[in-house]
Amino acid sequence: MLLLATACALITAMLVGVVALWQRRAPGDGLQHAKALYAAFVSDVERREQSGEIDAELGHEERVEAARALLKAESEAAPSATARPRLAAGLIFGTAAVTFVVYLLFAGRPLIPDQPYKARLQAWTHAAQQNPDDVSPEVLAAVLRQGVVRNARDPVFWTFLARKDMLAGHAYLAAKEFERAESLAPAHFAEWSELGEALTFISGGKVGGDAKTAFDKALAMDPTDTRAHYYLGRMNLDAGRYDAARADFAAALAGLAPDDVRRTVVADQLKAVDIAEKAEAATKARIGGMVSGLAAQLKADPENADGWARLLRSYDVLGDTAARAKAEADMKAHYRDRPDIAQSILARAQGAVGAENTGGR
Amino acid sequence: MNISITEIGVFCLTAAFVLSAVQAGVVAAGQVKTMRGIERYAEGISLAAAIAIAASFIILIVAFIRSDFSVVNVYEHSHTDKPLLYKISGAWGSHEGSMLLWCTILLVYGALITLLGQGLPASLRHKALGVQGLLGAAFTGFTLFSSNPLGRLDPAPVQGLSLNPALQDPALAFHPPMLYLGYVGFSVVFSFAVAALIEGRLDRAWARWVRPWVLVAWSFLTVGITLGAFWAYYELGWGGWWAWDPVENASFMPWLAATAMLHSAIVMEKRDALKAWTVFLAILAFTFSMMGAFLVRSGLLTSVHAFAVDPQRGILLVSILFVTAGSGFALYGLRVPNLAPGGLFAPVSREASLVLNNLLLSAALTSVFLGTLYPLLMQAVFDRAMSVGAPYYLLVFGPIMVAGLAVAPISALMSWKRSDLKGVLQRLAIAFAVAALCAALGLLLYKGADFMAEAGYFVGLLTGFWLVFGSLRLVWERTRGGHPVRRFLGLPLATHGMLLAHIGLGVFVLGAVVESHAKLSLQEVMAVGDTAKLGAYELTFTGTYQAEGKNYDAQGGIFAITDASGHRVCEARPQRRFYPASNDVQSKVWLCFRPLSDLYVVMAQPQDKAGRAAWQIRFFYNPWVRLIFLGPVLMALGGVLSLCDRRLRVAVATRARALKPGPAAEEVA
Amino acid sequence: MKRLLLAFLLLAAPMAAYAGPAADEARAQKLFTEVRCVACQGQDIADSDAAIAGDMRREIRQAVAAGRSDADIRADLYRHYGDYVLFRPRFSGSNLLLWGVPPLIVIGGIAALLIMTRRRSETRAYALSEAEQKRLDDLTKNI
Structure with missing residues (x-):
C-alpha cells in the first residue's frame, strides 16, 4: 500500500515534470510566433510560385489570407502570459488531489496484489509438495502439467494427471491423457472405464462409439466394473433398449458396497428405465392414433399434398416401412397424371425428415 | 514486498481522465479575460495525459502476457496456453480493452496536435486541444467508471476462459488497432473543425492543416477495413469478404465521408470554395467513426462482429455519441451562416468536377446509411421486420459509385478555374478505348446468367480499367518529352499519391467485379476417396491427418486439386480445430494461392455418409480475389505518399524557422 | 499496346x-x-x-x-x-425513401449545381485595405 502510494506520487511528479518541461521550451505562442509563422508561410508561397505549383493569383490570395491571420493574431494577442506561480501550483495540486481521490474512491482496489500466473504456479507447487490434500484438483493438475516434458514417457504420470484433470472438470484433457498413458504402456493400461467416462463427458453425457469400445474393454478385463456397467446402462436407456439397461444398472448396483453414496444414483436410473419405457409406449400409441386419423382423412379426401407429405414422414419416424410403402403407392396412384406433384411430395417428405434428424439429436 | 503494477495502471488511467478534463478546463478558462494565458497549459497537459494512458495500456498488455487472472478482463479473455501474439491481441479483444485502445489512440493523437501543430496559430491549436480534451474526458471517463479494463477479481481464478477462437488470427490481431487509428484520427479533424467554427476562421490554411490528419486517418481506416474484410474472407469460411453487414457498413461510412472530405479539402485549399461543406464533412466523418465503433455495442445492431455489452453501458455510449455529434452540428448550424462566402467556380473546371465527385460520394454514402438504418427504423416505428442486403446496394450504391469513379480520371486531367471538357475527353480517348477493349475481352470469357449480369460485368470491368488506364494517361502526359524516369520521379508526391490511390481503386474494382460475378462454389458431403468437380477443377479427398497446436487439437483433411488437363494444382489441407479451453470448434480455411485467384477449401461439420466418416466440404474458386486486397493497400500507400508531400509539411518546416528567423523572413520585410 | x-x-x-x-x-x-x-x-x-x-x-x-x-x-x-x-427490399410505398433518396440527391444536386454556377455574383475582394497594409508593414518591419 505504502509502496503503491509512493509509486503513484512519483508518477504524478513525473507527469507534472512533463507539463512543466514542455511549457518552458514550447515556442508556439504570442505575437512573435505569429510573425514567424507568417514569414515562413509567405516564403513557402514564394517557393511554390517559383516552382510553378501555384499561379500568381493564388499566391496573392494566400498571402492576403496569411496577412489577415497575422493582423487578427496581433489584435488578440494575450498579455504575454507571464507565469502565474500560484495559479499553476493550485492547478497542479488540485489535479493531483482529484486523481488520488477518484482512484481511491471509485476506480482502484489498492489492496489486491498482482497475481501473475508464473508466481502463482510456484506457490501452488510449494503448497502441493507440503500438503497435496489441501490443494484443489484444478491447481494440482496445473502443478503436474509443469512436468509433462520430463515425464513424457511415464504412463503412471499421465494416468495421475488425467484423474486430476477429470476431477477438475477438464474431460477433454483427461481423455487425451488417458489415451496417452494407454499408448505408452498398452499392456498395463487398466483405466478403460475412466477413459470411457471422460469420452462420455466430452460428448455431453452421451455414450458414443469410442466410449462404448472403452467400456467393453473395461468389462473384458473386469466383468464387475461398476462404472462401465453404469454408463453402458445409460447408453441402452437412451437407445430404448430397456431390458439391457435394467441388466446393466443391476450389475452396477451389485458391484457397489452397501454404504456407497453412488447407490442412490444408480437406483434412480433404474427407476428412470421404467418411466421411460411407459412414456415411450404412450407416445407411440398417440402418434399411431394421429397417423391413422391422417390416413383416414386422406382416404376421404386425397387432394391434400401437404397431408401426404406429413403421412409419409410420420411413417418414416415410426419406422413402419410396410405402411409407408402402401401410403406411397396410394399417393402415386392418386397423382397418377400429375407426376410433378407426386415428386414434390416425396422430396418434401424426404427433406423434412433429414432436417429433423440433424436438428434433433 | 509486493507492488501491484495493475493498480498503477488504474491510477494512470485515472490520471489520464483527470488530465483530459483539466486540459478542456484550462482552454475554457483561458477564454475568460482575467484568466487569459492559462490555456497554454493544455499543450503540456496533453502530453502528460497521453503518457499516462499509454502506460495504463501497456500495463494491460503486461497483465495479459503474465496471465494475471486477478484482472477480470484477462480472466475472461485469456488462457495460459494461448500463443503470445493472441495473449497480446486479447488486450483489445474485448469491449473493455478496445475502449482503452480507443482512449489511448485518442489521447496520443491529442499529444500529436501539440507536437506537430507548432506551426499553427496558437489560438486555433489551443481550442482544438480543448475539444480533444473534452472528447478524451468523455471516453476515458466512460472507460474508467463503467468499463474498467483493469478491474480486479479476488480471489483470482486458476485458469482463464480464453479468447474466442475466431479472433485468434493474425489479421484480426491488427485489425482493431488499424481501424481505431483511422476512426480516432477523425477526432483530430473534428476538433479542428469545431475549433475553427469557434474561432470563426475558416480559410485555405485551415484546409491545409487538416488535410494531413484526414490523410492519416483515411489511410489507416483503409488498411483497417481491408484487414477486417480479409479476416472475414479466410477465417469465417463462407468464401466471401464483404456482406454489407451493418457493422461493415458502419466502418465504410466514415471512409466514404473521409474520401469526400479529402477531395473537398483540395477545392477549399486551391479555390477557397466549399468551406461550409468541408467542415460539415469533418464533423460527419467523426460522427460516423463513433457510430462505427459504438453503435455496434449498443445492442441496436445485431451482428456477428458485435461485442456483447449490457444495455445500460450501450445507452451511455450512444449518449456520448449523440451529445458529441449533436453539439458539433449545432455549432455548425450557428456559425456557418456567418462565414465569409466562398469563391465561385465555372461549371467546367477541376473544382466543379470535384464537387460532382463529392455529390456522388454523398449520394453513395446516403444509400449505405439508409440501407443500414432503414430496417432499424421500420422495426422501431412500424414494428415491421425487413432486410436490406447486397442486392439493394448493387442496384443503388453501385451505379452511383460507377458514375463517381468515371469522373475521377477526367477530373485529374482538368485544370483549375476553367477547363476544356472536349480537350480533356480527347486526351482520354485512347485510355477509354483500351479500357473498353479489355472489358470486352473480359466479357468474352464470361458467361452470365442473363443480360443484366453480363452488362453489370462489362460496366464494372470498364470502370476498373478506365480508372487504371485513365490514371496512366496522366502519367504518360507528365513524363513524355525526354527523361521520362526523371520527370516521373520529379512529379509532386501528392500527384504520385493521387495516381496510386486511383489506380488502387481501379485494381480493387476489377477484383471485386470479377470475384463477385465469376466466382464458383460447391457444397458437398465428402468422405475419403470422394471426388467433386467445380468448373475445370477437380477436388479429391485423399486422406485425413491430426495436428496439434499450442492451444488446439486439429483434425485435417488432405485434398488434391487438379485442373482441366489433369495437372495437379495444389494440395489443400484445411483443418477443424478444437479449442479445449473454450470448448469451441473452428474451421480453418485452406487457400491455394493462384497468381490472382484463390482455390478455397473449408472442412465444415462432420457427417455420416452411408456409414463412412464424412464432412461437409465447401470448395470455392474465387477469381482475381487477390486484387480486392491489393487495391486498398495501394490506396493507403497513395495516402502515405500524399502525406509526405512538401506542401503539407509547411507546419514542420516553420518550426525550425520560427526559432531562428532566416533569410526568407528578411526578404519579406 | x-x-x-x-x-x-x-x-x-x-x-x-x-x-x-x-x-x-x-x-x-x-x-x-x-x-x-x-x-x-x-x-x-x-x-x-x-x-x-x-x-x-x-x-x-x-x-x-x-x-x-x-x-x-x-x-x-x-x-x-x-x-x-x-x-x-420491394419497391413499395414504405420503402420509398430507401430507394428514392440517393438518386434524388444526385439529380437534385446536379440541378442545384447548375443553377448555382449560372448565377454569378461578385467575387471576394482579395486585397488588403490601406489601413490593413499599414498595420502589416508595421508588424513585419522588424521580423
Missing part, C-alpha cells in the same frame, strides 16, 4: 479455365443471394448450411425450373415469408 493486351490475356487465363454453370442454375444462384436465411445471422441462403436454407433453395430451384420469372418468385417469397427474407 500489344504488350498490354498480352499481359491482360495472361492475367485472364485462369478465368478461361472453366465453363459457366447452366443458365437456370445461375439464375437460381442469383436469387439465392437475395433471400435471407431466417435461421442464421444475416446470411443469405446461398452460403448457409442450415436446413431451412436448403428447403428454400430447393423451393426456388423448383420455381425456376417451372419457368417462373424472377419477379414472380420474389412476389411468392414475399407472400410466404414477408419482408424479412428479402435482402432486396
Whole structure:
C-alpha cells in the first residue's frame, strides 16, 4: 500500500515534470510566433510560385489570407502570459488531489496484489509438495502439467494427471491423457472405464462409439466394473433398449458396497428405465392414433399434398416401412397424371425428415 | 514486498481522465479575460495525459502476457496456453480493452496536435486541444467508471476462459488497432473543425492543416477495413469478404465521408470554395467513426462482429455519441451562416468536377446509411421486420459509385478555374478505348446468367480499367518529352499519391467485379476417396491427418486439386480445430494461392455418409480475389505518399524557422 | 499496346479455365443471394448450411425450373415469408425513401449545381485595405 502510494506520487511528479518541461521550451505562442509563422508561410508561397505549383493569383490570395491571420493574431494577442506561480501550483495540486481521490474512491482496489500466473504456479507447487490434500484438483493438475516434458514417457504420470484433470472438470484433457498413458504402456493400461467416462463427458453425457469400445474393454478385463456397467446402462436407456439397461444398472448396483453414496444414483436410473419405457409406449400409441386419423382423412379426401407429405414422414419416424410403402403407392396412384406433384411430395417428405434428424439429436 | 503494477495502471488511467478534463478546463478558462494565458497549459497537459494512458495500456498488455487472472478482463479473455501474439491481441479483444485502445489512440493523437501543430496559430491549436480534451474526458471517463479494463477479481481464478477462437488470427490481431487509428484520427479533424467554427476562421490554411490528419486517418481506416474484410474472407469460411453487414457498413461510412472530405479539402485549399461543406464533412466523418465503433455495442445492431455489452453501458455510449455529434452540428448550424462566402467556380473546371465527385460520394454514402438504418427504423416505428442486403446496394450504391469513379480520371486531367471538357475527353480517348477493349475481352470469357449480369460485368470491368488506364494517361502526359524516369520521379508526391490511390481503386474494382460475378462454389458431403468437380477443377479427398497446436487439437483433411488437363494444382489441407479451453470448434480455411485467384477449401461439420466418416466440404474458386486486397493497400500507400508531400509539411518546416528567423523572413520585410 | 493486351490475356487465363454453370442454375444462384436465411445471422441462403436454407433453395430451384420469372418468385417469397427474407427490399410505398433518396440527391444536386454556377455574383475582394497594409508593414518591419 505504502509502496503503491509512493509509486503513484512519483508518477504524478513525473507527469507534472512533463507539463512543466514542455511549457518552458514550447515556442508556439504570442505575437512573435505569429510573425514567424507568417514569414515562413509567405516564403513557402514564394517557393511554390517559383516552382510553378501555384499561379500568381493564388499566391496573392494566400498571402492576403496569411496577412489577415497575422493582423487578427496581433489584435488578440494575450498579455504575454507571464507565469502565474500560484495559479499553476493550485492547478497542479488540485489535479493531483482529484486523481488520488477518484482512484481511491471509485476506480482502484489498492489492496489486491498482482497475481501473475508464473508466481502463482510456484506457490501452488510449494503448497502441493507440503500438503497435496489441501490443494484443489484444478491447481494440482496445473502443478503436474509443469512436468509433462520430463515425464513424457511415464504412463503412471499421465494416468495421475488425467484423474486430476477429470476431477477438475477438464474431460477433454483427461481423455487425451488417458489415451496417452494407454499408448505408452498398452499392456498395463487398466483405466478403460475412466477413459470411457471422460469420452462420455466430452460428448455431453452421451455414450458414443469410442466410449462404448472403452467400456467393453473395461468389462473384458473386469466383468464387475461398476462404472462401465453404469454408463453402458445409460447408453441402452437412451437407445430404448430397456431390458439391457435394467441388466446393466443391476450389475452396477451389485458391484457397489452397501454404504456407497453412488447407490442412490444408480437406483434412480433404474427407476428412470421404467418411466421411460411407459412414456415411450404412450407416445407411440398417440402418434399411431394421429397417423391413422391422417390416413383416414386422406382416404376421404386425397387432394391434400401437404397431408401426404406429413403421412409419409410420420411413417418414416415410426419406422413402419410396410405402411409407408402402401401410403406411397396410394399417393402415386392418386397423382397418377400429375407426376410433378407426386415428386414434390416425396422430396418434401424426404427433406423434412433429414432436417429433423440433424436438428434433433 | 509486493507492488501491484495493475493498480498503477488504474491510477494512470485515472490520471489520464483527470488530465483530459483539466486540459478542456484550462482552454475554457483561458477564454475568460482575467484568466487569459492559462490555456497554454493544455499543450503540456496533453502530453502528460497521453503518457499516462499509454502506460495504463501497456500495463494491460503486461497483465495479459503474465496471465494475471486477478484482472477480470484477462480472466475472461485469456488462457495460459494461448500463443503470445493472441495473449497480446486479447488486450483489445474485448469491449473493455478496445475502449482503452480507443482512449489511448485518442489521447496520443491529442499529444500529436501539440507536437506537430507548432506551426499553427496558437489560438486555433489551443481550442482544438480543448475539444480533444473534452472528447478524451468523455471516453476515458466512460472507460474508467463503467468499463474498467483493469478491474480486479479476488480471489483470482486458476485458469482463464480464453479468447474466442475466431479472433485468434493474425489479421484480426491488427485489425482493431488499424481501424481505431483511422476512426480516432477523425477526432483530430473534428476538433479542428469545431475549433475553427469557434474561432470563426475558416480559410485555405485551415484546409491545409487538416488535410494531413484526414490523410492519416483515411489511410489507416483503409488498411483497417481491408484487414477486417480479409479476416472475414479466410477465417469465417463462407468464401466471401464483404456482406454489407451493418457493422461493415458502419466502418465504410466514415471512409466514404473521409474520401469526400479529402477531395473537398483540395477545392477549399486551391479555390477557397466549399468551406461550409468541408467542415460539415469533418464533423460527419467523426460522427460516423463513433457510430462505427459504438453503435455496434449498443445492442441496436445485431451482428456477428458485435461485442456483447449490457444495455445500460450501450445507452451511455450512444449518449456520448449523440451529445458529441449533436453539439458539433449545432455549432455548425450557428456559425456557418456567418462565414465569409466562398469563391465561385465555372461549371467546367477541376473544382466543379470535384464537387460532382463529392455529390456522388454523398449520394453513395446516403444509400449505405439508409440501407443500414432503414430496417432499424421500420422495426422501431412500424414494428415491421425487413432486410436490406447486397442486392439493394448493387442496384443503388453501385451505379452511383460507377458514375463517381468515371469522373475521377477526367477530373485529374482538368485544370483549375476553367477547363476544356472536349480537350480533356480527347486526351482520354485512347485510355477509354483500351479500357473498353479489355472489358470486352473480359466479357468474352464470361458467361452470365442473363443480360443484366453480363452488362453489370462489362460496366464494372470498364470502370476498373478506365480508372487504371485513365490514371496512366496522366502519367504518360507528365513524363513524355525526354527523361521520362526523371520527370516521373520529379512529379509532386501528392500527384504520385493521387495516381496510386486511383489506380488502387481501379485494381480493387476489377477484383471485386470479377470475384463477385465469376466466382464458383460447391457444397458437398465428402468422405475419403470422394471426388467433386467445380468448373475445370477437380477436388479429391485423399486422406485425413491430426495436428496439434499450442492451444488446439486439429483434425485435417488432405485434398488434391487438379485442373482441366489433369495437372495437379495444389494440395489443400484445411483443418477443424478444437479449442479445449473454450470448448469451441473452428474451421480453418485452406487457400491455394493462384497468381490472382484463390482455390478455397473449408472442412465444415462432420457427417455420416452411408456409414463412412464424412464432412461437409465447401470448395470455392474465387477469381482475381487477390486484387480486392491489393487495391486498398495501394490506396493507403497513395495516402502515405500524399502525406509526405512538401506542401503539407509547411507546419514542420516553420518550426525550425520560427526559432531562428532566416533569410526568407528578411526578404519579406 | 500489344504488350498490354498480352499481359491482360495472361492475367485472364485462369478465368478461361472453366465453363459457366447452366443458365437456370445461375439464375437460381442469383436469387439465392437475395433471400435471407431466417435461421442464421444475416446470411443469405446461398452460403448457409442450415436446413431451412436448403428447403428454400430447393423451393426456388423448383420455381425456376417451372419457368417462373424472377419477379414472380420474389412476389411468392414475399407472400410466404414477408419482408424479412428479402435482402432486396420491394419497391413499395414504405420503402420509398430507401430507394428514392440517393438518386434524388444526385439529380437534385446536379440541378442545384447548375443553377448555382449560372448565377454569378461578385467575387471576394482579395486585397488588403490601406489601413490593413499599414498595420502589416508595421508588424513585419522588424521580423
